[in-house]
Amino acid sequence: MxxxxxxxxxxxxxxxxxxxxxxxxxxxxxxxxxxxxxxxxxxxxxxxxxxxxxxxxxxxxxxxxxxxxxxxxxxxxxxxxxxxxxxxxxxxxxxxxxxxxxxxxxxxxxxxxxxxxxxxxxxxxxxxxxxxxxxxxxxxxxxxxxxxxxxxxxxxxxxxxxxKETIYILDSGKYTIKGEQNRTFSFFPLDDLYDISFTGSKYTFPDKIYKYESSGLSNIFTKETSSISFKGGLAILSIINKSSNLIDIVKE
CATH class of the missing domain: 3.40.50.10240 (Thiamin pyrophosphokinase, catalytic domain)
Known part of the structure; x- marks a missing residue:
């Protein structure tokens, strides 16, 4: 760590x-x-x-x-x-x-x-x-x-x-998030993103989204281990986290 x-x-x-x-x-x-x-x-x-x-x-x-x-x-x-x-x-x-x-x-x-x-x-x-x-x-x-x-x-x-929140700026790549099942998260693109893939979330994303798209508000992690991957630039990831535990997120 x-x-x-x-x-x-x-x-x-x-x-x-x-x-x-x-x-x-x-x-x-x-x-x-x-x-x-x-x-x-x-x-x-x-x-x-x-x-x-x-x-x-x-x-x-x-x-x-x-x-x-x-x-x-x-x-x-x-x-x-x-x-x-x-x-x-x-x-x-x-x-x-x-x-x-x-x-x-x-x-x-x-x-x-x-x-x-x-x-x-x-x-x-x-x-x-x-x-x-x-x-x-x-x-x-x-x-x-x-x-x-x-x-x-x-x-x-x-x-x-x-x-209530833990907030990240993510760059292109694949991220694995563990232990956040049933927690709400939001994902907002800061650039035009493509090859987008979400696993273990209630709502899916299209393959491509444009910068400043607002539809990523209030998604939910549905599994103990979830993943987010994308290319093209940066995005903001906000996870509802009121606990004193840190988020287990890694970039592969």
Whole structure:
């Protein structure tokens, strides 16, 4: 199983079990701005690697966590806090870090915060992506669509969570999903897709569907093991998942 990095966002949520399960199973936990207050509320500050953001939501992060674990960006910057957190986590060397901080009008962070060794096998989990600012999630979605299209990251290593759903961006290929029988899922093409095949689902798909087609809403997995395969580009897969268990999905 791949190591996980969890980005704790400041959106409101109610599924505490899902959050704590993600926290306890992650290799690195990153509080993004108001996510720091969530870590304080649910008592897992000791599990945080660092907190990052412009802290317009969490006004006094230094009162919650050691200042050595705080990376503060200015409010006027190139990227949203969550994207900055991801870029920081995956920066490979001092040159990349220096470029990231220069573009966002900041000096380099403390030396202690630059020692993470992260590669393309890591999974990046984001909780919770739904809340009062859905535009932030749209921005995050678009960012990773471009990252996946440019082959900078494995599509299955980006996972979005909210109280009720687990959401993936899939690229062309065949996927096997286990243990989701009777769960609702939705499948939306981001490109013109062809050679589409679904097994173990209540509703079938035509061999070809065009980008932004909406008819993939609210399908149901009917078997313990189901599969989805397609060619031609990217798609969004959303699975209703209120439990604290992660989805068992692999690309063949």
């Amino acid at each position: 791949n190591k996980k990095i969890l980005y704790i966002l400041s959106n409101k949520f109610s599924n505490i079990d899902k959050l704590l399960s993600l926290v306890n199973s992650s290799y690195i936990n990153i509080a993004v701005d108001g996510g720091l207050e969530i870590a304080k509320k649910y008592r897992f500050l000791d599990k945080l690697s660092f907190a990052i953001g412009d802290f317009d939501t969490c006004k006094s992060p230094e009162k919650i966590i050691k200042i050595e674990k705080i990376i503060r960006f200015p409010s006027e910057k190139d990227d949203a806090d969550t994207i900055l957190a991801y870029k920081y986590a995956v920066s490979k060397d001092k040159d990349q870090l220096s470029d990231l901080f220069r573009k966002n009008k900041m000096n380099m962070p403390p030396e202690s915060l630059t020692n993470y060794t992260i590669d393309k096998t890591f999974e990046h989990h984001f909780f919770s992506v739904s809340g009062k600012r859905e535009d932030h999630f749209i921005s995050l979605l678009f960012f990773f669509i471009n990252e996946i299209k440019s082959k900078k990251i494995n599509a299955l290593n980006i996972i979005f969570h909210n109280d």
